Amino acid sequence: MEKKHSRPKILVFSTDKISDPGIDQAGLRKIHYSPAVYVISLPCSSGIKPRWILHAFKQGFDGVFIAADGHECSYSPRCPELTNRIIEESQVLMKENGISPKRIRMAAICSVCAEPFASHMNNFTKILAELEE
Amino acid sequence: MEEKQKKERIGVYICHCGGNISDYVDVAQMRDIAKNEDGVVVSKNVMFACADSNQKEMIKDIQGQNLDAIVVASCSPKLHLHTFRNVASRAGINPYNYTQVNIREQCSWAHSDTPKEASVKAAGLIRAGIHKVAYSEALENIEVSSTRAAVVIGAGVSGMRAAIALAKMGNQVYLIEKEKTTGGHVANLGKLFVTEQSGKSIAGSLLEEIKKITSITLFTEASVEKVSGSLGNFKVDVKTGTETLHLAAGAILVATGFDPYQPKEGEFGYSQFPGVITLPEFRELIDNSGETLIYNNRKIKSIAYIYCVGMRQTKGENKYCSRVCCTTAIHSSLLVHEKFKNVTAYHLYRDIRTYGKQEVLYEQSSKNGDIYLKYEEKTPPVVSQEGNHLVIKIKDELTRRQEMELETDLVVLVTGMVPRSDHEAISGILKIPAGNDKFYNEIHPKLRPVETVINGVFIGGSCQGPKNISESVQSALSAAVKINALTKNPTINLEPIIARVNFEACTWCGKCAEVCEYDAIHQLEMYGKIVASVNEATCKGCGMCAPVCPADAIDIAQYSNAEIEGMIDGFAQKVEISEEAGAEAAGGEGGITMKDMPQVWRRIASSLETDPKTIPALAKELDLNPELITYNLMTMNKYSLVEAAGMDDSDEYYFYKLKNLKHVEN
Known part of the structure; x- marks a missing residue:
């Protein structure tokens, strides 16, 4: 094993219909990003429970990234608003547990957003690595 | 959530994908890591998990070794989730006790640059899959009964054609039209490309056919007031005059059409100079004119068509191309030459999109001597009036942006389609989403083009976006067939991935019902208290209700706390990959054997x-x-x-x- 935290570990929540296919496409096109990125796909980003996010940090993840559908969400136009609320609640939980709120990020990832996803992962990896120091 | 019985006899299959995975991920070590996980009794490497021979072997394992859950670590679930759910079913275990782990698109391919770390990640993904499947529950499809009837909203050509198709397939059809007459915009059209048949006669013959079919009930001057119920059993309240009818239908087709774009005052001189008219107004003028083309008591000898009016606006509201307007304008120009002699035509265009068969019209127009001048969005033509003539200044891209002045008798603004001004009324009642362009949205533009996210509500024709008549009818007919596929059986099966309430923990605060877009959560009395209850037929399984619950009393099947947190635990476990393994990874175990291949x-x-x-x-x-x-x-x-x-x-x-x-x- 490499030295601990040489690559910050990131948990991504994606969505079955939109952002997960976008992430798949990055692989399909061999667009590389950090291999310490792990993805859990859900029906919609507005269904993420803050307790899962806290659980990830407690289990040693360095960052959580929400690959949301944004305004493309087919379930509800309120999706961005509700997802934002989940992030805010999670940040409160994170602060209570001494975790920097900068360790959670969100961006809309579309079903063909292969490059944007990879570059979000690269940026977030860099930001988390700097936070570590 | 209550403690669940964990699965104890899990089978794990790790796919080489013929090198696509095994070139980068050490699949042999993956198999050994999986084998040591709790509950795993079978762990194998396979050349192609999807190959028929492997599917048969999986069934043999499930039955022979009494497996209660399976994990396949291979490609994206978008490709083979259903393949392996079917394998589980065929082997006699519940299809939802199966988890697909994506170690190709999201691992071996994405990290082909760092094979060793790809192996570490794959181990985490596989462990997460094993944890998830260990907590998976057996789920049964939800069965709902269905009424063999459909409501079609809008009696334009799309709605009428779909109504006829639905009736002929054995459905009772209620066709609802807002206006006094049927046929929509098409009923006002004259001669059409390719058949030369008039729009009026097409709309007329459809109405004649509808009148002959007893299972179609047509309501004109009627509006949809309210829709309740869900797939299989919609209740649609329709108001006609002073009466409100309650119709029962298994599914609903929305075919409400479009509005023609109405230029703003002063847009290219519209409603400022008398000789500036829109394309629909011009079509009417052609159809209603005798031997000479006369507008405002003036004989028309030259016409300038300005294309893309109100469409393809980089900064404006309508960013899309309206598809039909280029063809309609050029076809109109051909009709003018056919009907009236010696008329000069100038086409001031941005790009000509007479796609498919319609290209012959463009060719014919060029042969007729029509003059084409190309302008750019940022330097649009300027229309002014000088004496009796309209004068247009244009910078022509085809002649090195030379500024030209044209004198014409008539300016035709080639306008396209916009969403109906009342589009929100229907989307509000049916809860179907609209896109940024405000046209109604399908689930997937390529794979599920006529379905909406609301089960049982379909869209057809130009309410979905600009379409010509054939395309509108095609989409409406495809929706009709989809509807019939649902209503033809007395019961409909729905995917069971929906919200469930833990009644013991629920204290009814109403927050879940408040965020639900589908009105799927209602109060229920149970255990002597009020709790939340989920309507299985209307719940979409989006999960919006879960995080808002202060008592954590709601989850979505397949996405319970145990499953998601189990996955996170699986990712978090330490992975040891032995050093020499990387080199061997490419060949898998002693090279690729061919026994599973044709x-x-x-x-x-x-x-x-x-x-x-x-x-x-x-x-x-x-x-x-x-x-x-x-x-x-x-x-x-x-x-x-x-x-x-x-x-x-x-x-x-x-x-x-x-x-x-x-x-x-x-």
């Missing part, structure tokens, strides 16, 4: 082992037809078993050589 592949591989060959050479040597060789070779290429190795002397055929097949076993 006989033809083996013969091709044996032949290519001696030296690279072209397709005709292989066909000759193996005495098989070249098409068969091509098909099999391309599949082998897809699985990275062979690769191209230069062209032959005639530069016609590629040589192919073996790629990952190191030891061909015959």
Whole structure:
């Protein structure tokens, strides 16, 4: 094993219909990003429970990234608003547990957003690595 | 959530994908890591998990070793989730006790640059899959009864044609039209391309046919007031005059159409100068004119068509292209030449999009001597009036942006389609989403083009976006067939991935019902208290209700706390990958064995082992037809078993050589 935290570990929540296919496409096109990125796909980003996010940090993840559908969400136009609320609640939980709120990020990832996803992962990896120091 | 019984006899299958995975991920070590996980009794490497031979082996394992859950670590679930759910079903276990782990798109391919770390990640993904499946529950599809009837909203050509199709397939149809007459915009149109039949006669003949079919009830001057219920059992309240009717239907087709774009005052001189009219106004003028084309008591000798009015606005509201307007404008110009003599036509366009068969119109128009001038969005033509004439200034892109002045009698603004001004009324009642362009949205533009996210509500025709008449009717007919596929059976099966309430923990605060877009959560009395209850037929399983619950009393099937947190635990476990393994990864276990592959592949591989060959050479040597060789070779290429190795002397055929097949076993 490499030295601990040489690559910050990131948990991504994606969505079955939109952002997960976008992430798949990055692989399909061999667009590389950090291999310490792990993805859990859900029906919609507005269904993420803050307790899962806290659980990830407690289990040693360095960052959580929400690959949301944004305004493309087919379930509800309120999706961005509700997802934002989940992030805010999670940040409160994170602060209570001494975790920097900068360790959670969100961006809309579309079903063909292969490059944007990879570059979000690269940026977030860099930001988390700097936070570590 | 209550403590669940964990699965204890799990089978794990790790796919090589013919090198796509095993070239980068050490699949042998993955198999050993999986084998040591709690509850795993079978752990295997397979060349192609999706191959028929492996599916059979999985069924044998499930039945022979009494497995209660399975995990396949291979490609994206978008490809084979249903393949393996079916394997589970065929073997006699619940299809939802199956988890697909994506170690190809999201691992071996994404991290082919760092194979060792790809192996570490794959181990985490596989462990997460095992944890998830360990907590998975057996789920049964939800059965709802269905009414053999459909409501079609909008009696334009799309709605009428779909109504006829639905009736002929055996459905009772209620066709609801807001206006006094049927046929929509098409009923006002004259001669149409290709058949020369008039819009009026098309709309008329559809109405005649509808009148003859007793199972279609047409309501004109009627509006949809309220819709309740769900797939299979919608209740639609329709207001006609002073009466409100309550209709029962299994499904609903929305075919409400479009509005023509109405130029703003002063847009290219519209409603500022008398000779500036829109394309629909111009069509009417052509149809209603006798032998000479007269507008405002003036004989028209020259016409300028300005294209893309209100459409393709980089900064404006309508960013889309309206598809039909180029063709309609050019067709109108042809009609003018056919009906009236000596009229000069100028086409001031941005791009001409007479796609498909309509291209012949463009060709004919050029032959007729119509003059085409190209302008750019940022330098649009300027219309002014000088005396009796309209004068247009244009910078023509085709002649190095030369500024030109045209004098014309008439300016036709080629306007496209916009969403109906009342589009929100219907989307509000049916809860169907609209896109940024405000047209109604399908689930997937390519794969599910007429379904909406609301089960049982379909869209057809131009309410979905600009379409010509054939395209509108095509989409409406496809929706009709989809509807019939649902209503033809007395019961409909729905996916059981929906919200569930833990009644013991629920204290009814109403927050879940408040965020639910589908009105799927209602109060229920249970255990002597009020709790939340989920309507199985209307719940979409989006999960919005879960995080808002202060008591954490709601989850979505397949996405429970135990499953998600179990996955996170699986990712978090320490992974030890032994050093020498990386080198061996490419060949898997002693090279790729061919026993699971078709006989033809083996013969091709044996032949290519001696030296690279072209397709005709292989066909000759193996005495098989070249098409068969091509098909099999391309599949082998897809699985990275062979690769191209230069062209032959005639530069016609590629040589192919073996790629990952190191030891061909015959």
